[in-house]
Structure formats: C-alpha cells, structure tokens
Amino acid sequence: MSGKEAKAVVPKLRFPEFREAGAWEVKRLGGYLVGKPEYGVNAPAVPFQENLPAYLRITDISEEGKIVKSNRVSVDLRAKREQYLSVGDIVLARTGASVGKSYKYRSKDGKLVFAGFLIRIKSNPEKLNSEFLFQYLYTGRYWRWVEFSSARSGQPGINGAEYASMLLPIPPELSEQQKIAHCLSSLDEVIGLQAKKVQALKQHKKGLMQQLFPAEGETTPRLRFPEFREAGAWEVKRLGEIYRFKPTNSWSRDQLNYDSGTIKNIHYGDIHKELNRT
Structure with a gap:
C-alpha cells in the first residue's frame, strides 16, 4: 500500500445511536498505540516450574486467540516487570506459518513473559479500545493485509514497524468502539460456553461407546438397553461375511x-x- 491513508468507510451494519455519527476513519495503527511495538524475550523454553516465569510462545496461542495451557513451559530468567504482559496487551506472531495470529492478555491467564517470535502492542485507551482492535484481528480485511504484507521470499514474516503501519478502520467515537467490542466479546463468551458443552457431550459419548460395545476379549457389552439384556452374547464376524465388497x-x-x-x-x-x- 502507498504511504497515504485510505479513504473513510461506513460499515453496513451499525448500532442505531451511531448511524449519524459520520464515516469511520482509516488510520495507521501506530498512531493509536502507546509506544512502538515491542519484541519478546529471546530465550529457550524450559519445563514449567513454579519458581520461574510462565512463557508464552506462538504454539501456546489457539486459533481463537486463547492461551493453550495443556503444555505450559517456563523461561529461565529473572524477568523484569516490563517483560510481563499487562491487561489489554495484544501479542502478534511475526514469522512462520502462524504470522498474524494474535492473543489478548487476560489476568486470569496468570503472569506471562512473551517469547521473541511475538510482538507486543499496547493500544492508547484514550483513542483505541483494545478489545475492538483484538476483534478486528479476526476479520477478513486484516487477514488479507497479513497475506499481502508477509509475502516475502523464504519464510513469511511481519515486523513491528509493518504492524504499526497497518491501516485500521476506526469509528470516530470511542463509545462506538466499546459497543462493538462488548457485543463481539459477549458472543465469544457464549461460543466458549457452548464449546465446553460440546466437549462434555463428546466425553459422555465416548464413555457410553466404551460400555455399549463389548470390551476387547468380551462378547457382551457392560451397558445394554433393557429390552436386549436377555438377547445373548454378540457374535464376532469378519466384515466380509456380512458385507459384499x-x-x-x-x-x-x-x-x-x-x-x-x-x-x-x-x-x-x-x-x-x-x-x-x-
């Protein structure tokens, strides 16, 4: 893209109280940040230890922007306060197949030091709602920019200066940013709760299957519907005996x-x- 900022835009769907608020501006992200984008710690991960800082790497971020806690690791260093993530911080993957992936820090994730293949950005709360920015990082517009900006010979990548130069469509009123952020993050919470229900149902089904089918070496399932409890043992046959190939x-x-x-x-x-x- 050229050095000029893009023309103003108007979203197709808007909350009623903002329909007369004027067009959105399209500005460089860097003008809405506190300081420049920061690179993480260049240090190897070590097995997780309570006495060492927890370490956030690209592989610890899910596709939904949540932290994956199943394989926690630490980093062996005496971390400074500024090396820890703060509430509202967003980290962005800067290289490899995951370039463009993002994560927004939440206090419930515990104290985290971020690794060198991640870039931290801090939005200026007087200009840019951090949740609004985070939600934008899952739009098709953003990912088209990532694809364009990371297309290099060899391994794809986007550095801190390039992230700061990204054009961001932004409402003129901070209150509209906040309304959009609240709406979309509320939906994320509902999706998360539904995902937990689905996972619980999958586990329930798995348990049922283990009981509704005979265990290896057995011919009778441990759990059977009442009308079949006296139906005798199951037969064991080769698939070719009952199905014509x-x-x-x-x-x-x-x-x-x-x-x-x-x-x-x-x-x-x-x-x-x-x-x-x-």
Whole structure:
C-alpha cells in the first residue's frame, strides 16, 4: 500500500445511536498505540516450574486467540516487570506459518513473559479500545493485509514497524468502539460456553461407546438397553461375511452419481457436499 491513508468507510451494519455519527476513519495503527511495538524475550523454553516465569510462545496461542495451557513451559530468567504482559496487551506472531495470529492478555491467564517470535502492542485507551482492535484481528480485511504484507521470499514474516503501519478502520467515537467490542466479546463468551458443552457431550459419548460395545476379549457389552439384556452374547464376524465388497466396476462417474446416476454413489470428495446439506 502507498504511504497515504485510505479513504473513510461506513460499515453496513451499525448500532442505531451511531448511524449519524459520520464515516469511520482509516488510520495507521501506530498512531493509536502507546509506544512502538515491542519484541519478546529471546530465550529457550524450559519445563514449567513454579519458581520461574510462565512463557508464552506462538504454539501456546489457539486459533481463537486463547492461551493453550495443556503444555505450559517456563523461561529461565529473572524477568523484569516490563517483560510481563499487562491487561489489554495484544501479542502478534511475526514469522512462520502462524504470522498474524494474535492473543489478548487476560489476568486470569496468570503472569506471562512473551517469547521473541511475538510482538507486543499496547493500544492508547484514550483513542483505541483494545478489545475492538483484538476483534478486528479476526476479520477478513486484516487477514488479507497479513497475506499481502508477509509475502516475502523464504519464510513469511511481519515486523513491528509493518504492524504499526497497518491501516485500521476506526469509528470516530470511542463509545462506538466499546459497543462493538462488548457485543463481539459477549458472543465469544457464549461460543466458549457452548464449546465446553460440546466437549462434555463428546466425553459422555465416548464413555457410553466404551460400555455399549463389548470390551476387547468380551462378547457382551457392560451397558445394554433393557429390552436386549436377555438377547445373548454378540457374535464376532469378519466384515466380509456380512458385507459384499465390489473391488472394481465398469460404471462411469456419471452413472455412479448421487443425484442422477444409475446407482446412488458417494465419492470421497462428495461426502460433506452431499451428506451435510441440512
């Protein structure tokens, strides 16, 4: 992009109280930050220890911008106060396949020192709501910029100066930023709760399957519906005894078509397209 800032824009959907507030401006991110983007600590990770600072690396950030705590590590150094993340700080991946990935620090994640392949930015709270910025980092517009800016020979990457030069569409009123941030972050909370419910159901199903199917070496499942409790043991057969396999055929793909063929047939690449239409 050129050095000029882009023209003002108006979102297609806007909260009623801001419909007459004027167009959004498109400004360089650096003008809305406290200081310049900062690089993390260049030190190797060590096994997690309570007496050492917890270490945040690119691999510790999920696709949803949450911290992955299943493989916590530490960094062996006497960290200074400014090396720890503060509430509202956003870190951005600067290199590799994860370039552009982001994480917004939350106090519930505990004290964290961020690694050297991450860049920290601090929004100026009088100009830019940090949650509004974080939500923007999941838009298609942002990821198109990442793809364009990181397209280099060799490993892709975006440095701190390039992040600061990114054009950001921003409402003229801070209150509109806050309203958008609250709306989208509330949805994130609902999504997170639903994800936990889904995970719990998956675990429940897994437990049921272990009991509804006989364990290895057994012929009777441990859990059975009442009407089948006296139905006897399950048989163990080879799949070929109960299912007729056709190793090859002379039918064309048009004839083996789910919608209009002689035989309804699902090809490997058609599974999601044909069977998940609801």
